Each structure stands twice: as C-alpha cells, then as structure tokens.
Amino acid sequence: MDQLTPEVVDAAEGLWSHLQAFFQNLLVPWRLYQLVGIVALILLAWLAARLASPLLTRFLRSRQGWAKWRLRLGLMINRRLRLIFFALFAWITVLIMGELTLPSRSQLIALAAVVSTAWLAISFLVRVIANPFLRKIVTWGAWIWATLYFLGFIEPTSNMLDSIAISFGEFRLSALTVIKALVITGLMIAGARFLSRVVSGRLATNKDISPSMRVLTSKLLQITLFTLAVIVGLRAAGFDLTGLAVFSGAVGLGLGFGLQKVVSNLVSGVIILLDKSIKPGDVISLGDTFGWIEELGARYVSVVTRDGKEYLIPNEDLVTGQVVNWSHTNNFVRLDLHFGTAYEDDPHEVSKIAINAAMSVKRVMPQRTPVCWITGFGDSSVDYVLRFWITDSEGGLTNVRGQVFLALWDAFKKKGISIPFPQREVRVLNDKIAVSDGNSVPPRPEFVTSD
Structure with a gap:
C-alpha cells in the first residue's frame, strides 16, 4: 500500500488543481451573473412545475381509455416537470442571449442546459431497467458521469479512482475497475432483461409452440443472457x-x-x-x-x-x-352426484328425469350424454348415482354440482318425485306411572323411528 501512496497523492493533486482552475474561472464577473441567472431559472422552473403539475394530473386522470404506457409516460413527465422546465428555460435563455450578446456571456448557462438535458435523457432511458434498486444505481452513476464529462473532470477523476487500488500478486483491483464493472454489468443485465422480455412476449403469442416449451425456452434464454451479461460485463471492465x-x-x-x-x-x-x-x-x-x-x-x-x-x-x-x-x-372431467328417491317412484322415470335435468345445465357436455344408475336399496330410499361430463374444470367443480342439484330439485318437484328422509315420532304410552312411595313421576316417553 505504501508503494501506491505517491500515485494517490499525485492523482489527488491533479484533481485539486482542476477544481481550483474551475472555481477561479467562475470568479469572472460575467460568469457570476450567469450563476445568478441559473439560480433564477431554477426558481422559475420550480414555480412553473408547481402550476403545471395539478393540471397535468387532472388531465391524466381523465384519460380513461389510454394505454398503460401512455399513462406511465405521463406520470414520468409529471415527476420531472422541474427538470424539464429548467432545461427548456435554459435553452431559451441561451438562444436569446446568443442573439443579443457574445456567446461567451451565456457559456455557463449553456453548460447547465446541456447537463440538465443529459440528466433528463438518462431519466427516461433508464426506465428499461425493471429492477428499482438497479435502476437507481445506474441513474445516479450516469448522472455523475455526465456531469463530470461536460465539466471536464473525467480524466482527473479517473486517475484518482484508478490510483486507489489493492494488489494480490499480479492481480490489481482499483476503485475505477469496480465502478466500471458495476456500471457495465448493470447495463448488460438491463439489456439482457429487456431482450428476454421481448423474446418471451413473442413466444407467448406463438400458438405453434406448447405452453411448456414456451416457458422452458424463456427460462433457458434468461439464464443464457444473464450469464453472458455478467461475463461480458466483467471482461469489459478488465477483470x-x-x-x-x-x-x-x-x-x-x-x-x-x-x-x-x-x-x-x-x-x-x-x-x-x-x-x-x-x-x-x-x-x-x-x-x-x-x-x-x-x-x-x-x-x-x-x-x-x-x-x-x-x-x-x-x-x-x-x-x-x-x-x-x-x-x-384432455379437458374432459367426469363428476358423480349421489341422491335417493322414495320406493313408490318408478326408477326408470327417475333416471330419465335426472338425465334431462343434468342436460339442462349449460356446463354439462351434450356430446357425452349423462347416465343415471341405481347403486343400492337403502333403508329409506332407492339410491342413485348421476354421472356427467364437463370440459371447463377451471370454472370450478362445486358450482356445477350445485347447478345440477338445483336442476334435479326443480325437475323432481315438477314431476312429483319425492326425496325421502328419516323422521322420528315421540309417543306417550301412559299419563303417569305410580311408584311404591305413592309419589308420581312424569310420563315416560318412548322414541319410535318411522320412515
């Protein structure tokens, strides 16, 4: 680390000399006036954004039939109104001053207009990055790079960051290399994600490919693109x-x-x-x-x-x-319903009524006729099973069973078919029963089951 100290010192001195020269140039009277003009443009842009934001918000809320991408673009513009107005006012000022005076008298305002325009372009371009955290890192990194580039601080800042490094044998890792790796890899991953979404969208609309193969192809494509993005990004950064x-x-x-x-x-x-x-x-x-x-x-x-x-x-x-x-x-699903009717009802007639009732439900397949069979003779009823088919199981099973049961109920009521159920009667055998001590006890009930 001691061998790197002179490099760090030299790089820091170079960066400091550039900063001194930059601030000394600002002390020229006309540039001080331009700084005051930039502050005035900032205040004017803030006031214009305060007035325009409610109007734009109401306009977007009234656009009910607009596509989602248009509404998202409107929201992005609404959030960046101050930067948009500042860049617009700055360029207008530069054009007006270019006509009235020397170009050098508006050089600083033109620099502010260029930097703000670059920031605005970056803000819209990074929207292709889906991950919010990664998008924020790329945004701030691009803003810093654009600012340093237009101010002329790229070379001294790069030298400073490159001088801050650690070495493991022949391997040297500097702060500049790490930043390059993060930026390039982030951009590569964002590009891979965007390309993957485009290809996945195309695959989703291709009816010649089965759904499983669409998903498999999409997953393999994502893994391949992300792996290449990381490898190419690290290699481009010098790793x-x-x-x-x-x-x-x-x-x-x-x-x-x-x-x-x-x-x-x-x-x-x-x-x-x-x-x-x-x-x-x-x-x-x-x-x-x-x-x-x-x-x-x-x-x-x-x-x-x-x-x-x-x-x-x-x-x-x-x-x-x-x-x-x-x-x-296939989509064919068979459902079974169990029910019972009284012994007085004709089983042949019951089967026909049950089949017709099931056929009256829309979700029951007409191509496969329902069947109804006797499954046994119970204690109080003749037991049946009604079997029918559906093709839309994603629509639910309980609801179609309920619809068929309701159809059976209505058909049996109309045809006079009874559905038996156990009944209990309570009979009192005597009014009172005498006991040996002369006292009486309440009547003893007897429970009798009758069907």
Missing part, C-alpha cells in the same frame, strides 16, 4: 476471470451442499417443463389445494384457487408427490 476459476469452483461446491433444496426445486422445474406433465392453464389438485396453474417459476409453481388465493408450491412437491391433473391429456 481476468481465469484466476477466479478455482475459487468459483470451491464456492459452487459449498453452495451446492448448502442449497440442496433450492437446487432440487430448480432441477424439478426443468423436469416439469421437459415432460410436459404440468403446463400453464392446467387445473390440478394437490392435497387440499385445487386451482389452475398461473405461472411456472424456476423454483415454484403458482396455483390460483377459485377464492383468489395464490399458492406457491415448490417444484419438488409436484415431481415427487401425487398430483391430480384434471386437464393433462
């Missing part, structure tokens, strides 16, 4: 990755033992996508959970139930456990 091979292998081995469940879920997710046993849109039952597949993730599967709950089921549970996939090979 020698060959020296990290042994270290990364040891770290990978340790992570493999510590993250067995995570790795198992990742591998299970790939297996699910390859064997096509479960795909987005399928209706499944796993234990007490019944719903449809909303999304196939790298570690879990998102299952949405009829009541709006979203369960995140690990991929390993779907591979090793017993899963009922109601729409694996």
Whole structure:
C-alpha cells in the first residue's frame, strides 16, 4: 500500500488543481451573473412545475381509455416537470442571449442546459431497467458521469479512482475497475432483461409452440443472457476471470451442499417443463389445494384457487408427490352426484328425469350424454348415482354440482318425485306411572323411528 501512496497523492493533486482552475474561472464577473441567472431559472422552473403539475394530473386522470404506457409516460413527465422546465428555460435563455450578446456571456448557462438535458435523457432511458434498486444505481452513476464529462473532470477523476487500488500478486483491483464493472454489468443485465422480455412476449403469442416449451425456452434464454451479461460485463471492465476459476469452483461446491433444496426445486422445474406433465392453464389438485396453474417459476409453481388465493408450491412437491391433473391429456372431467328417491317412484322415470335435468345445465357436455344408475336399496330410499361430463374444470367443480342439484330439485318437484328422509315420532304410552312411595313421576316417553 505504501508503494501506491505517491500515485494517490499525485492523482489527488491533479484533481485539486482542476477544481481550483474551475472555481477561479467562475470568479469572472460575467460568469457570476450567469450563476445568478441559473439560480433564477431554477426558481422559475420550480414555480412553473408547481402550476403545471395539478393540471397535468387532472388531465391524466381523465384519460380513461389510454394505454398503460401512455399513462406511465405521463406520470414520468409529471415527476420531472422541474427538470424539464429548467432545461427548456435554459435553452431559451441561451438562444436569446446568443442573439443579443457574445456567446461567451451565456457559456455557463449553456453548460447547465446541456447537463440538465443529459440528466433528463438518462431519466427516461433508464426506465428499461425493471429492477428499482438497479435502476437507481445506474441513474445516479450516469448522472455523475455526465456531469463530470461536460465539466471536464473525467480524466482527473479517473486517475484518482484508478490510483486507489489493492494488489494480490499480479492481480490489481482499483476503485475505477469496480465502478466500471458495476456500471457495465448493470447495463448488460438491463439489456439482457429487456431482450428476454421481448423474446418471451413473442413466444407467448406463438400458438405453434406448447405452453411448456414456451416457458422452458424463456427460462433457458434468461439464464443464457444473464450469464453472458455478467461475463461480458466483467471482461469489459478488465477483470481476468481465469484466476477466479478455482475459487468459483470451491464456492459452487459449498453452495451446492448448502442449497440442496433450492437446487432440487430448480432441477424439478426443468423436469416439469421437459415432460410436459404440468403446463400453464392446467387445473390440478394437490392435497387440499385445487386451482389452475398461473405461472411456472424456476423454483415454484403458482396455483390460483377459485377464492383468489395464490399458492406457491415448490417444484419438488409436484415431481415427487401425487398430483391430480384434471386437464393433462384432455379437458374432459367426469363428476358423480349421489341422491335417493322414495320406493313408490318408478326408477326408470327417475333416471330419465335426472338425465334431462343434468342436460339442462349449460356446463354439462351434450356430446357425452349423462347416465343415471341405481347403486343400492337403502333403508329409506332407492339410491342413485348421476354421472356427467364437463370440459371447463377451471370454472370450478362445486358450482356445477350445485347447478345440477338445483336442476334435479326443480325437475323432481315438477314431476312429483319425492326425496325421502328419516323422521322420528315421540309417543306417550301412559299419563303417569305410580311408584311404591305413592309419589308420581312424569310420563315416560318412548322414541319410535318411522320412515
């Protein structure tokens, strides 16, 4: 570290000399007037933004039929009104002063206009980065770089950051290298994410590819693009990755033992996508959970139930456990309803009425005629099972059963078919019973069951 100290001192002196020269140039009278003009433009931009923001907000709220991207663009503009007005007023001032006086008299205001315009352009361009934390880092880094570039401080600042370094043998790591690695890798990851979303959107609209293959292709593309983004970003920043091979292998081995469940879920997710046993849109039952597949993730599967709950089921549970996939090979689902009628009712007539009642429900398949069979002679009723088919299990099972039961109830009421149920009668055998001590006791009831 002692050998690097002179380099740090020289770089710091170079940066300090540039700062002194910059501030000395500001002491020229015309530039002091320009500084006052910049402060006035800032106040004017703040006042204009205060007046325009409520108007723009009301305008955006009244645009009910607008696309989401237009509304988001309007919100972005509303949040940056002060910077927009300042850049606009600064450029107008530069143009006016260029016509009235020498260009040097508006040089500082022109510099402020250029920097504010660069900041504004960066604010809109970084919106392609989806991650908020990464977007904020890239935004501030780009703002600082643009400011230093237009002020002429790039070279002395780079020398200063490059002088702050540590060495391990032949490997030298400086602050400038770390910043370059973060910026370039962040931009590469943002580009990879944007490209991945575009390709995934194209795959989602391709009907020739199965849903499982769409998800698998999208996941493999994301892994490939992100890996290349990290490698290319580090290489572009000057990192020698060959020296990290042994270290990364040891770290990978340790992570493999510590993250067995995570790795198992990742591998299970790939297996699910390859064997096509479960795909987005399928209706499944796993234990007490019944719903449809909303999304196939790298570690879990998102299952949405009829009541709006979203369960995140690990991929390993779907591979090793017993899963009922109601729409694996086709969408046909058979449902059974059990009911009973009185012995006085004709079983042939009951079967016909039950079949016609089931056919009257819209969700019941007309192509596969329902059937109704006697399953036994009970204590108080003749027992039947009514079987019918549906093709939209994602619409729920309980509700279609309820609709068929209501249709049976209405049809039986109309045709005079009775549904028996056990009844109990209480009979009093005598008014009172005498006992040996001459006292009387209340009547003894006797419970008799009659059907």
